Amino acid sequence: MSVRYIESKKTFLLQTKNSTYQMKVSDYGYLLHLYYGERLEDEDLSYLIQLQDRGFSPNPNEAGNDRTFSLDFLPQEFSSDGSCDYRLSSIEVKNGDGSYAFVGKAAKHEIYAGKYSLEGLPSLWAADQDRVDTLEIWLTDPATQLTAVLCYSVFEEKDIITRAVKVINESEETIYLNRIMSMTMDFMDSDYDFIHFDGRHTMEREWSRNPLAYGIQNVGSFRGASSHQHNPFAILCERGASEDDGRCYGFSFVYSGNFMCKVEKDQYDQTRIVMGIHPKHFSYQLKPGERFTAPEVVLAYSGKGLTHLTHLYHRVYRENLCKSPYVRKERPILINSWEAAYFDFDEAKLLEIAKEAVDMGVELFVLDDGWFGNRNDDNAALGDWDVNTAKLPRGLGGLSEDIHEMGLNFGLWIEPEMVSENSELYRKHPDWCLQMPRRQPSRGRYQLVLDLSREDVRDYIVTSINSVLDSARIEYVKWDMNRFITDAWSAIVEKEKQGEIYHRYILGLYDIMNRIILTHPEILFCGCSGGGGRFDPGMLYYQPQIWCSDNTDAVCRLKIQYGTTFVYPVSAMESHVSVCPNHQTGRTVPLETRGITAMDGILGYELDSTKLTEEEKRICRQQVEAYKRNYPLIVYGDYYRLTNPYTFSEYVAWEHVSRNRDEALISLVLTEKEANDAQRYVKAKGLNPQMQYQVDGMEGSLSGQALMSAGLPVPGKLMQYEAVQYHIKAL
Template sequence: MPISFDQKQQFFHLKNHEISYVIGIEKGKYLTHRYFGKALSSYHGCNELQRIDRGFATNPIPADRTFSLNALPMETSTQGNGDHRIANYQIRNQKGHNVTDFHFQDFDIYNGKKELTGLPSVRSAKTTTLEIRLVDSIQQLEMILVYNLYEDFPVITRSARYRNLKDTPVYLENAGSLMLDLPRWNFDLITLNGAHTNEATLHRQALHPGIQKIESSRGTSSPQHQPFLALANPETTEFTGEVFAFHFVYSGNFTAQVEVEQYGSSRVQIGIQPETFEWKLTQDHSFQTPEVVMNYSEDGFNGMSQTFHRLYQTYLIPEQFSQQERPILLNTWEANYFDLSAEALLTQARQAKELGIELFVLDDGWFGKRNDDTSSLGDWSENREKLPQGLSSLAREIRQMGLKFGIWFEPEMVSKESELFRQHPDWALHVSDYPMTEGRRQLVLDLSRKEVQDYLIDQLGKQLASGQIDYVKWDMNRHLTEVGNTLLPADQQKESHHRYVLGLYRVIKTLTADFPTVLFENCSSGGGRFDPGMMAYMPQTWTSDNSDALCRTKIQYGYSYLYPPIMMGAHVSDVPNHQVGRLTPFSTRSWIAMSGNFGYELDLMKQSADNLRSMQEQINFYKAHRQLLQFGEFYRLQAPDTQFASAWLFKNDQEALLIYSNGLAQPAVPIHYLKTVYLDSDAIYQDTETENCYSGAELNQAGILIPRIKQDFETALYHWKKL
C-alpha cells in the first residue's frame, strides 16, 4: 500500500518509488513531521525528536517540561497555546478569541482523489489519499488535512478543510493550505519575481533567521510574485542536488513564506493571503483551501522542472489538450492595435495562409466603440463600422481560407464608457461612499456576484455558439481595488476577494466545458495571472507583453522552472521592439519564439521579401519538428548571465535541438564548450547540418564548441537526429 500506518510506532508513511513522507503522532494528539525526501524502504524512527527542557518554553503537559509545541516539527500549527511560529490557520470565535486546541481524532486512506469544491486541482492518476481529521472538542471544530500521493511522480499535493460543527458561527481568518517543518535551515530560497513586462526573474538567496515571504494582495497571483517557492541545498545546480519545491494552485491573493526559527528548523507555509481574507463558517459548513503541489528532486532544478512539466501537461491542463498540437498563429495586436477593418484583416489572413500560418487571431478593438482603451469593455458586440458584415461573417471567410479563427476578450472588465456600465453601474467592484478607482480607464466586474457570472457566461457563450471561433485569448489588464460585495453583510465583506476567484473559476469552467474544442489562452497583460489555477482550464498562457527576444530569453527561462514551453505563448514581433525599442535579428526572434508556443505578432504587409522567405522557412521547420518543440523534454543548460547569454535543449526519442543565444557580444571571448548533459549516452547522434556523428556521451561530457559571435543578440542552433 503506498500509504501505511504503523499502529505501534504511530507513524504514517507515504511512499512511492521516488519519495517518502512520514508523519508522526505525539502524545496521541499532535501531528509531527518526521521525514520528506528520497524514498525509504521502511521507517522506524531513527531520527528521534529532540527533547530538552528549554527556557521560555510552554508545556501542554505540565509534568513533561521537555515537551513543547514551540519546538516540535509540526504538520499544522496550533493557535494560542504554545506554537509561536508562523501559523497555517487562525479562527476567531463569537467571543473574539483566537485560541483553539485541535487534537488527532482519526484518519482515512483510500485510492484516488476527491475533487475540490469550486477549485481547480491536479487530476487523479494512480493516486492514494490520506485524510487526517483533527478536532477541537471545546469549540466543536474540525480540521481535515489532505495528502494526495502520486504513484508515478515525486509529488504529494496538500490541502485542508475547516468545518464548524456547532450552532454558533466562527470566523476563519487564515486558511492555510500547507505547513511543513523541515529540521534544518541551511537552504537557499528560490523564488520567481518581477513586474509587468519583466516577469519570472529568478531570485536565489540563502535562508536566514526570521521570516522570508512573498505574497500578492492585488486580487491575482500577480506578475510580481509567482505563487511558488523552493528550498535547495546551497550546492544544488540545474543538474544535481536536492530541491523541495512548492507551487500553489490558485489564481488570487496568496502568501508563501519560510521562517527559520530559533532552534534551526525551517517552516514552510503557503495559503490564501490572510490580510485580505476572512470566511464566516456557520453550522456544518466547511471551507476548502486550494491545493499545494509538493515536488521533490534529487536531480537539481532540471529534475524539479521535468516533474512539474510532465505533471501539469498530463494531469493539470484540460485533458483533451494534453497531446494536441498547438497551431502557429498570427495575432493582430502589434500590427493593428485598434485600427481595424474587415478588408485589411482578410488581406492579412490570406498572406498568413500563404506563409503556412494556421490560426488568425483578432485582438482588441473589434467590439463596441473601441477605438482606444477608454471605452466599450463589457459590450461584446462587433463594431459594424469596422466589420460591416459582422464578426461571424469575418470568421467564416477566414475559416474558408483554411485558417482557424481566434478572438480576444477581456471579460472581467467594464469601461465607464459602455452600455453595460450605464445599465449596471453596481456590477463594478466598489464600496459605498468611495469613488471607483480606474486602471487603464477601466473597472473590474464583481465576479463574486452570480448575476455577473451568469451575464458573462451568456454573452461569451453566444459568441462561441456561432461555431466560428476556435481560440479565445482571455485577458485581464488591471488589479482589483475597492473590493467589496454590496449583497453581503458587513461580517462577510472580507470574503469578497476569494469569492471573486471562485466566481471566475465558475465562469471559465462552464465555458470551457460547454465549448471543449475551443483553445483558451490565459492572459493578464502577459504573465499577471500565470499560475496553475488558470492552467487547469486554459492550456496555455501569453507569457509576457514584452516580446523583445533578449528579454524573452530571461522570462521564458524563468517560467520554464515550472511550466513546459508548450504552455508559454511566444511571438515574433517587429523591430524596433514596441516595448524596449531594441533591434534584434529576425532569426533570433524566431528561435526564441519557437522555444515557446510559436506565433507572429507583426504586420505582414510591411515585411521585406527576405523576412517573408525567412518566415516560410521557419514555419516549415517548426511544423517538421513540432512534436519535439511542443512535447519534447526541455532542459536548461546555461542560465542567462550578465551578458544575457543562455542555452537550452529539446530532446525526444528521435532528435535533439540545442538553442544558444549569445546576448551581448564580448571581446576576448573565452573558449566555451557547452555540454548537452541529457542526451542518451549510448546513442549516436548525427548533426543534420554537417552530417558528422557523435555519441551521446561525447556530446554530454565533452560538449560542443560555441563559436565566437561578433554581433549582439545572435543565436546558434544545433540539431541532431538520433540514429
C-alpha cells in the first residue's frame, strides 16, 4: 500500500509515485512532521528531529526536567493550542470549563484502501483506475477527551495527497470550536517564496510572489465566499524556483466560503503554513457526542518547478473532482445575451441574436438576467422565479422551442441564493434573508442574501429552480451570486450558534446544489459570482466550468487567465469574445486576438450578433472551427505558461501540448510595440527533443530540440494587441 505504519520506529510513511510524506509519534505521544518532498525509499527520517534546550520555550509537564523537548520549535502535524506552542495553531477550543486549550496525543490510527468521505462537503473522489489509500490518526486531548481525527488520502499515481480533519467531542460538556485548520505543515527551513493570487472584481487571481519574512503573512476571505480578492490556493517554493526547476508545494482548499491561509517564519528560521476556514465570526458549538467536519486541502509537490505542479493539479481536478458528466464531454460554443442586451430585450430581439449567431458557428444560446418577475433592472424580483410574460409571452418553453428549431441548444441564467426587497418573496418572507435584529440590512447590488442555513429556504429554492428547469428544454445554466454576505444572523438559530452561520450557509448551498445540479446531469452548469468571485474547487465539484471574470477585455484576460492556470485546468475557465470598445475598459483589440485569448478556456461569445458585419461573422466562424479542431489539445493537453506578464512586457504566450507530445499549439499576444523594435523569439516547451515537427506556415521541419532551444520568430509585422498561433505537429 501507499500508506504504512512502521511500528518499531513509530513512523507513518505516505508514498506517491514521486513524493514521500513522513511523520512520527514522539516519545510523549505528540505527532511530529518529518518530511514532505522528493520520493525516498523506506528511510527513517527521525534523525531530522534535533532536540536542544531553547530558552523561553516551555516544555510539556510529562517531559519532566527534559528541557530539550518543546512544542514551541518541534515540527508538528496538528499544532496544539494553549500549551507550549506560540506559533500558528491548528485549532482553538473553548472547553466546558471555560479554558482555551487542546493538546492532542496520538491515540490510535487506521489504514484502509480507498478515499475517505466528508459528510456534506465536496472533496476529491477515487476513479476506478486510481490507486488510493487512506490514513486516519486520532489525536485525543487526555484532559478533555476532545479528539481531532487527521485524514490523509494518497492518490499514488497522480502524486496527490489530500488532508482533512474531523473533530469529535467525546467529553460530557459542550465545547465551542473557534478555529479549525484543515491542514498544518511545518518545514525545518524558510528559504521560500510565498505565491498567492490576489485581485478584485473584474481583475481576479493576479499573481503575487514574495519571499518569506519573519512573522506572519496572511491571505483569505471572510466575505462569505472564496472571493475575488484572494483565491483559496497558495504555493510555497524555494527561492529561485522557476516554471521548469525548483521545489514547489501547492495547497488548494476545496471550499467555497470563508477561508484563511497563513504562513509563519519563526524565530528559528522554520516555516509553518496553515489553511482552513477563516476564524473570524466562526464559533461552532459541539455538544457531547457531536462532531465537526472540516473541508479538504489538496496537496501537491513538484521537484521540477511550477509547471509540473500545475500539471498535477490540472489532471486531478479534471479527473477526480467534478461530478458532472460534462467534464468528459466537448462543451458547446455559446453566445450569451448579457452584453448584447442587458435587461432591454423581448422575445423577438433574443430570436434575432440567436438566428445571426448560427452563422458564427455558435451551438448554444444563453438567456441571461431579466427573464423573470418584474425584472427590468437589478433592483427587483430576485426570488420570484416566474417568467416575465411581458418580455416572453410564450414563456421559456416557447422561446426554447424556437431556439431549438434553429439548431441551437438553450441556456438560462439564475441567481437562486438572493432576494430583492422589491419582490413577492421578500414581502411574504422577510425573515428568510440574513439580517441582524435591530439593524437595517446592508445591501449589495440592491439585493439581500437568503438564509441557506434554513431548511424551508432551501426547499423553496430547490422546488422553484427545479420547476424552472423542468418547464422547458434547457441544456445550460449559469448559476450566479452577485453580492457577498453581510449581516450573518439567522432568525431561527439560537444565539449560541450564530457563529456557525457562515459555514452553515455554505453547507446549505452544497445541499441545494446536490438537489438541483446533481439531479440534472443532462444540464451543463456554469458557476459565476460576479465573474470569478467564487472560483474554487468546491464549486468545480458541481460545475465543470466557471465564468472566469466579468472583465471580457482580452488584454486584461491575459493576466486573469495566467493566474488561474496555476491550479485550475483550462476546462474550468469559461472565456468569451466580446465587442470593442470593451464594455469594462473601453479598449479596442482585434477580433482575432479576442478569439485567441478566449480559446485559452471554454470558448464563447458575449455580444450582439445582429451588429456584426458579415466579415466579422466569418472570422468568428473560423475561430469556432479552429477551436473545435484543437479542442482535445486545448482542454486535455498539458499546459505551459511561456511568459510571465508581470515580469515580461513584450508579449504573453502560452502553449498546449498533447500528452504524447506529438502536437502543440502556441498562442501569443503582442502586448507592447515599439517602432523598429528588436526581433523576438518564442520557445516551445514540452516537446520531444528527438522528434521532427511541422509548423503550420513554415516549410520543412524542425526538431523538438530546436523549437525548445532556438524557438520560433515572432512576426515583426505584428502590431500592438495583435496575436498569432503556431500549430505544431509531429511528422
